[in-house]
Amino acid sequence: MLRPMLAALIFDVDGTLADTERDGHRPAFNAAFAEYGLAWRWDAELYGELLAVTGGKERVRFFCERHDPGFLRGPDADARIRELHAAKTRHYVKLCAQGIPLRPGVAALLREARSAGLRLAIATTTTPENVTALLPPDLMGLFETVGAGDSVPNKKPAPDIYRWVLAEMHLPPAACLAIEDSANGLKAARAAGLATVITRTAYTEDHDFAGALAQLPDLGRVTVPLLRHWHENAYGRDKKS
Ligand code: XBP
Ligand code: MG
Numbered sequence: 001m002l003r004p005m006l007a008a009l010i011f012d013v014d015g016t017l018a019d020t021e022r023d024g025h026r027p028a029f030n031a032a033f034a035e036y037g038l039a040w041r042w043d044a045e046l047y048g049e050l051l052a053v054t055g056g057k058e059r060v061r062f063f064c065e066r067h068d069p070g071f072l073r074g075p076d077a078d079a080r081i082r083e084l085h086a087a088k089t090r091h092y093v094k095l096c097a098q099g100i101p102l103r104p105g106v107a108a109l110l111r112e113a114r115s116a117g118l119r120l121a122i123a124t125t126t127t128p129e130n131v132t133a134l135l136p137p138d139l140m141g142l143f144e145t146v147g148a149g150d151s152v153p154n155k156k157p158a159p160d161i162y163r164w165v166l167a168e169m170h171l172p173p174a175a176c177l178a179i180e181d182s183a184n185g186l187k188a189a190r191a192a193g194l195a196t197v198i199t200r201t202a203y204t205e206d207h208d209f210a211g212a213l214a215q216l217p218d219l220g221r222v223t224v225p226l227l228r229h230w231h232e233n234a235y236g237r238d239k240k241s
Helices: 023-033 044-050 057-068 069-074 077-097 106-115 128-134 160-167 185-193 222-238
Strands: 008-011 119-124 145-147 176-180 197-198 214-216
Touching: 008 160, 023 044, 023 057, 023 077, 023 145, 044 057, 057 069, 057 077, 069 077, 077 128, 077 197, 106 119, 106 222, 145 160, 160 176, 160 185, 176 185, 176 222, 185 197
Parallel strands: 008 119, 008 176, 119 145, 176 197, 197 214
Antiparallel strands: none
8 A cells, every 4th residue: 555645734823833831821821810800820730730721711710710700600700711812812912923933943944844845733722823923924824724712512532623724625634744842632642543743832742742753952952854754654653564
């Protein structure tokens, strides 16, 4: 049977393209809480625990269940969480305007991949506005498909966002590689049938990355030929067994 050729790279955003959680999303949440007169403050350690849940709205609800259940008993808690999250997104977009650096090797690999004829896509849990706010327009323009936020019913570790992106690109998972930073992300990509490269962050250093194609500190030493080699190994090996 023919080995699938590598045709596309599908990138996660938070923790993969940039280390956005501790110094981007977390202060944006805290700014929104202050704006709404809430006494909640997420320090870096607590936020690390809350990252077990993907999705900002879902994370606020998860926090309330443990630290302020009264907030959820109030009238229309869902609407207030949505409003709070919209404020958080405004603060996050402002923070991005001040510049959140991309992780080592990301910009170079995106450009190299496009000039090598690979197609690029994004599969993220974060809100779409956050993606365009984070990426400079020239890099944003390299992606043909962006799957983000509430465009699918279930967030990572469910495979929905990866399946949505594969459908948009009309590609089988075997023709792609996913690049992720967290165990939830790895589970989502693997459940969608994608071989996955992991770049760990300070928040995901101790995550279980069993089943990953490779685990790296960052993309600083990753090139397209190396990704092609890993992809071939992954699928070559599968075909023989
Ligand atoms: C990580 C997430 C997101 C962000 C916050 O996304 O879980 O929810 O933490 O963004 P990724 P929102 O899949 O890119 O790693 O508040 O917009 O949800
Ligand atoms: Mg991530």
